[in-house]
Amino acid sequence: MLWTFYSEDKNFLNKLLFLSLLILPFQTFLGILILVYISYQASVKNWSQIKNSSLTLGFIFLSLLLIVSSIFAYKSGEAWLGIVHFLPFFWVFLSLRTIVKTYEQLYTIVWSLILSSIIVVLIAIGEINFHWVTIDIIYKLFGWQLTGEGIPPGRASSVFPYANPLALYLAITIILSTGLLIKNSQKYWLNKVNLCLIFTIALNVYGLILTGSRNGWIIVFLSLIAFAIYRHWYFLLSLITFSGIIVSWASFGNLPLQNFWRKIVPNFLWQRFSDQMYVSGDRPLETLRTTQWNFCIDLIEQHPLLGWGLRNFTVLYEEKMGIYLGHPHNFFLMMGAETGLTTLGFLLGLIAIVLAKGLLIIKEEKIEQNHNIIFFSYLVAFGAYIIYNLFDVSLFDLRLNILAWVILGAISGISENVNQNEQIRIVNK
Numbered sequence: 001m002l003w004t005f006y007s008e009d010k011n012f013l014n015k016l017l018f019l020s021l022l023i024l025p026f027q028t029f030l031g032i033l034i035l036v037y038i039s040y041q042a043s044v045k046n047w048s049q050i051k052n053s054s055l056t057l058g059f060i061f062l063s064l065l066l067i068v069s070s071i072f073a074y075k076s077g078e079a080w081l082g083i084v085h086f087l088p089f090f091w092v093f094l095s096l097r098t099i100v101k102t103y104e105q106l107y108t109i110v111w112s113l114i115l116s117s118i119i120v121v122l123i124a125i126g127e128i129n130f131h132w133v134t135i136d137i138i139y140k141l142f143g144w145q146l147t148g149e150g151i152p153p154g155r156a157s158s159v160f161p162y163a164n165p166l167a168l169y170l171a172i173t174i175i176l177s178t179g180l181l182i183k184n185s186q187k188y189w190l191n192k193v194n195l196c197l198i199f200t201i202a203l204n205v206y207g208l209i210l211t212g213s214r215n216g217w218i219i220v221f222l223s224l225i226a227f228a229i230y231r232h233w234y235f236l237l238s239l240i241t242f243s244g245i246i247v248s249w250a251s252f253g254n255l256p257l258q259n260f261w262r263k264i265v266p267n268f269l270w271q272r273f274s275d276q277m278y279v280s281g282d283r284p285l286e287t288l289r290t291t292q293w294n295f296c297i298d299l300i301e302q303h304p305l306l307g308w309g310l311r312n313f314t315v316l317y318e319e320k321m322g323i324y325l326g327h328p329h330n331f332f333l334m335m336g337a338e339t340g341l342t343t344l345g346f347l348l349g350l351i352a353i354v355l356a357k358g359l360l361i362i363k364e365e366k367i368e369q370n371h372n373i374i375f376f377s378y379l380v381a382f383g384a385y386i387i388y389n390l391f392d393v394s395l396f397d398l399r400l401n402i403l404a405w406v407i408l409g410a411i412s413g414i415s416e417n418v419n420q421n422e423q424i425r426i427v428n429k
Helices: 002-006 011-024 026-045 049-052 054-069 076-085 089-095 103-129 136-142 161-184 192-211 214-231 235-252 258-264 267-273 288-304 312-321 329-361 373-386 398-427
Strands: none
Touching: 002 235, 011 026, 011 136, 011 258, 011 398, 026 089, 026 398, 054 076, 054 089, 054 235, 054 312, 054 329, 054 373, 076 089, 089 398, 103 192, 103 373, 161 192, 161 214, 161 373, 161 398, 192 214, 214 235, 214 267, 214 373, 235 258, 235 267, 258 267, 288 329, 312 329, 329 373, 329 398, 373 398
């Protein structure tokens, strides 16, 4: 009876979405289970809207392309396992976009990430600074464990299996928290909420430093440029650009005055960017990103239409190079090699349509003035995914994959709702 009472609450699914994303980093199975229930309820309530959407038709066709690619894959069994990373998430996206319609729901998602990120970073600090090691029961119950030194050693990974996924997660929370801070600062600068946001951003930045992820640092740097351009903060833009030039000067090549700048730029920055940290000796040729990318290009040239099948890069690379490699550190090249350029192009086209609609309502100033920055931060956050996947692959971490589709679903849902309200307003004139 109590469940019935809550389930009839019009904000019930919104509360469940908050809970799902809040616990997702720590108890992935339960977080996914709640999200599946949300998606099911959204599908039942909004079936006609889902059925009549052109995006639904597009994702059905994309699913068929993935299935055909799996049928003709080099190792078909691997491809059918790989398809699990796509089809269920298409459904989650199509369902969530029908229920995330209000700006308040955007804030709900952000706050769930803010609260969970605090715990994630505290665990990372304990892991690196205090050498925390978890007992076996933690791994059995939650699916993650701490080694006392991070994975790889010296770099924080917290509840994630490696430092780089943690860096992307923290970059996303920093971007969304920054958007919320800017929004709240339009009226009041110093209040309890803003102090909480400043603390969270500072904590997440420290956590990001502990990951030692150049990709994550670059994402946050570019996101700050995006915010500065959007808000016309040209002084801040100049300051950020100058800082980037100085860090690059201290890190790369053999430039005049480099030693001088290295005394000013923190060691962890220029040593990491110059690859003098965590690296001893020359790396094996097979582990270099350029080798992996060239291998993908060769695979694309041989099978440009349907590819070799999902998860088949790993099989083919091990056969050729004699070394196991989970992915080629570039999502787009991986998809081109494994599913063909047709499927890759169709996937990118569908995502581009969603992002274009979001950018269009920003450009045409259809978003309410006090909410525009938070919606813009969602676009920047998804842009962070795109940049990250140029040098790594976020697909295989369920939490990051889910979060990407949730963010894209929120962008699509808000865009559609804004355009519908605009059409109603025009008709009623």
